[in-house]
Amino acid sequence: METEYAWEELSDQDLLKLRIRDLKLRLENSDIYPLIQTVEKELRDKGLSIQTRLYIGDEWFSPEDTVAISIPFFLTHPRLRQLERKMMYDCEGEKEADFLKLLRHEFGHVFDHAFKVSRRKKWKKVFGDNTKDYQPEAYRARPYSRNFVHNISDQYAQAHPDEDFAESFAVWLDPKSNWRVFYKNWPALKKVQYVESLSREFSEKKVLPAKGRMIADAKSLSTSLEHYYKRKKKYLKTDLPDFYNADLKKIFLLPEDGRKKSKLASSYLRRQRKFLVTILAPWTKERKIIINQILNKLIFRSRESKLLLPEDEAQMQSALIAYLASLLTRYRMTGRWNPKL
Template identity: 40%
Template structure:
């Protein structure tokens, strides 16, 4: 099917940012997202689950309470918008088939919880906790915990009972996940076995809630893309502390004899994108946040007049390890990180 053409496709980034979200008029239908949703429905059908979450385009990923459906972010509906998302956020969440399906399975867990009101069951509450628990602004995950499955980044199951269920459901639903073997000996296995039992119980049954309501559809969002991204960037904004001097001075040289060597700031700038991607992959941290850390480190290298002496490959590797260690400390150290909602 040929892709639908839009007048805004050929606009510059600055011009596109002035467009209102409602004017984009993109849909799930006729895009690669339609195939992703169809695959999700096939997976549910294979498990005998009658509920088919309806989908629509909005500003972000979410499944509203008491609505058995899934909102998908607008940028995934068109390559031009994905390109802009990449520029503004350094990442395109859900931008690959694998990642999109992972998030869809997670959101389907929410939709099925809503459709069948599973959170009202006593056993559900005993295993996952009360759904009524307030969503925190911050959560502090324990990467070593075996009480939760591991599906989306940043140990998301640990953030709230609803997310714990959605993550557990996603692991259960994913084809060939071998969850019994993967989680053997983990307390999280009890949750997976309960989901397996629960899905067998509701198989073939009509959900209690069948509304096809679309919450915050793109057509009703009046903010411009620029306003949208300013808000999104502010959410991930990070002011890094200037505590890197000792580590940077150990890695790079302050010896006057090396004043003709390449500035460390130049080396970091040249490999910046690669370092940012690697650290994001290893830690799960958002690339926009990591970019702020790199900005600060580059500034400190410049102010300290640090020089890159030795093998460039080794220096880049050592610096990447340093940023990873600092990021892990920020995520799981005494301070608490920002809540990231899906």
């Protein structure tokens, strides 16, 4: 049963002042605990006896070579999920289906940590060399590739061999994935089949959970929520594009070209922010926080240049959406910003 906390009714401003450890969160008292139990049952049903230490941390991860999983603190309570959405314009894992997918993925890493299967030649032949540079946040996916399974969004299996294995494990573990049918005639099928062969090999082999102090354990994190979100936004903001006046002039008007009653482009963008994010996020598959940060830059440059709306707002809006979609899609596919209108 979910526990009541004194900080639940605090304003966002006051809540942000608290340190993460002051939240005094417990998985057993959270509304996500039944979901954790669901995945643990899936493991048992598959014959795996991996007693994993699950704890509350600052993000999703399984510490290297440990039988443990960190679950983000903001997923453990509705009030914290609300704050996450406000600060980051999204809350990854708040939907039950997404949470289950993420947790199954992390159990894939735990399986490897427990049995060291990634050291095997056969594993490397199936998934690739996992000793290459590891930068999953910078990868560019091939959306239509059939060499990889689909579990977490953004084709995360393509990020690195370790993630490819974890995603394949997650698909194998999901009782509703119907992977034998869905991935029939896909090269990715052999990866899930290999996971299944490994599971049979280690069936019923008991593994004990990690002990001792865990990395980024919420119980000991002295970082305030305010600092946590500042750091998180700064990390996601790296390599955002700059907007060139030449591009913006093709969408908006210069002050001397407008009329007396012409509206400011920056004001329009602020009003239409939610609409633009809603349109662009599913179309481009980009994170809402990135789209919002791009819009912030666009608003700043428009205000700086005192750009105005043209008379035909409908045509302008179409051009703006096309420009932003081109910008975001090009980046996802090539890793480069700088489309030309």
